[in-house]
Each structure stands twice: as structure tokens, then as C-alpha cells.
Amino acid sequence: MARARDAALLLLASVLLPLAAATIVPSAPAAAPEDPRCRATAPRRGALAVYPSDMEQLQFLLNAKFVEAEWFLHAALGRGVDFLDRNLSAGGPRPSGARKAALDFRTTEVAAELGYQEVGHIRAIRQAVGGFPRPAIDLGADRFAMVMDDAMGVRLDPPFDPYASSVNFLLASYVFPHITAAATMGISSSLMGFLSKRLQASILAVEAGQDAVIRLLLYQRADEAVPPYQGHTVADFTRRISEWRNRMSGCGAKDEGVKVLDRQQGAERRTISNILGAGDDSLGFQRTPAEVLRILYGSRNEQIPGGFLPRGANGTIARGFFQLA
């Protein structure tokens, strides 16, 4: 019933909205591009757009962005970045193990949108500060199964398959945007150029949104068991994946599930829902590149590649750790 009513409303809206747009919008004055009130605040005189030291920080994000782009696009469409733009990989190897997930229609839409967003970010970073070839990426089901076993502290039987259902896909997706958002936060204080800062903020805005979308979709099912794992709810999975990330990164508690056990961890110490995981004063968590690599490698060590990046991340920062090993 509700669905039929919604459909009718949607139909009505789709008929009326274009009419409204046709009759009302053109009468509003189109903003002139040269209108100074439409432009972002000008950078101060003599400010540089990008400092050399900004470049490696922003490029570092490409590693996580490639993982996310390939993950979301393959899950939604069964094909990845190369299908959209052959140049973006710059000759880096194709990801292994990624495939189309068994998703319902809405989840497919969400996955595709997030994947396309990541492609845009890769292009934007490349254009602003250059980049490196796509690193080797492993998105095999067994890779996720290992993460989930490690996070849950049990050998899940059957092994967790991130491609098997919408809820499994959302739980697997939970692993990524939170790390990338925290990494994007983490570089903020070292960036100096005005273009670098603008790019960082623009990426963070969308990345944090991605994390929120995934987390909200999981929160809506927080108390449901994840089939076929009796006794493990969605909230339980998120809590344990967050603890796993804290354990891998080894820099304290910067991560919480979508539903906390103690209100003390919620917003203003008053909520059990924890849809936007955040620290004191509801400020986002920051992670350093080393922490991010420890998680993506699943090795607790930024010098030991593995996990989703079996041959390691690329760029000056990640290679720098590598050379220390």
C-alpha cells in the first residue's frame, strides 16, 4: 500500500516538478559568473596554490581512493575504474578478486554513486597534484573473510562473503570510508597551499558523507542478525570491525560501531546511536598515513604490505615506510 502511494506521489512529482522548474526557475536571475559574491573568498595575496610538501600528502589519499573506487564499482556494476577511464590507473594492475555483489536495487544505486564519486576524486587529485599508477589491490572474498574472522574473534562458518548480500556488502563497505575520511582529516594541519586545502576539504566533505550513508544504512538494521551467523547482529559486526581498526592502527580508540554499548561514547555522552562515529565534542577522528596503512595492510605495520594492498601502497609517503623496513 505504502509503496503504491509513494509511487503515485513520485509520479505526480515527476510530472509537476519539471512544470514548476519551467515556469519558476527562469524568472530567477541567473548568477553572473563574474559576480564577486558568487566566488569563494580569494586567497590572500602572494598565497601559493600548492606547496611541494602538499603533493605527497594529497597523493597518499589515492591509495585508499583506488581501493574504494574498485570496491564500490565492482560491487555495483561488475566492472571497475578501467571501464570508465583507462587513463586513471596509469598502467597499474587490475584489482584481483573483485566482482559484482548480489545487491538489491537501492544498494546497487548507493554503491555505484559512491564508486563514481571515488573516480572523480582520483581525477581531481591527479589533476591538482599528480599521482602514481594504481597499486595492486586485492578485493577477494577471502580477504574480507580474514578481516571479519579477525575482527569477530571467531572463524565464521561459512566464511564471510562480502559479495553475497546487501547487508554483507554494507558491512564490508563499513571498513573503508571511515579510514579515508580519517586520513583526509589527518593531513589537514600539514597542508599549506590554498588549492590543496580546498581539495582536502572538498574530498573530506564527500568522504564523510559516504561513511555516514553506509553507517546509517547499517544502523537501520542494527539489531538484526547477519545471516547465517546466529547471535551476531549488524551492530555487533560494526563494533568489532571498529575495534579491529583500532587494534590494527595501534594509536588508541578512534573508532566506534554504529550503536555503542555505553551512552558515554555517544554524542554529548547521551546517545546509544552512533551513526556518525566521532570523538569528544563530536569532532571527527584523524588518522596518520602510518595508521591507515597498518589497517589496509592488515599487518599492524606500515612497513609490511598485505591485506587489501598486497604489494603495498604507492607514493612518497608509503614508499618511505617501505624503505625503512
Ligand SMILES: *[C@@H]1O[C@H](CO)[C@@H](O)[C@H](O)[C@H]1NC(C)=O
Ligand atoms: C586518455 O589519454 C589519452 C591520451 O593522452 C587521451 O587522448 C584520452 O582522451 C584520455 N581519455 C580520457 C577518458 O580522459
Ligand SMILES: *[C@@H]1O[C@H](CO)[C@@H](O)[C@H](O)[C@H]1NC(C)=O
Ligand atoms: C609506484 O609508482 C611508480 C611510478 O611512480 C611505479 O614505477 C611503481 O611500479 C609503483 N609501485 C607499485 C608497487 O605500485
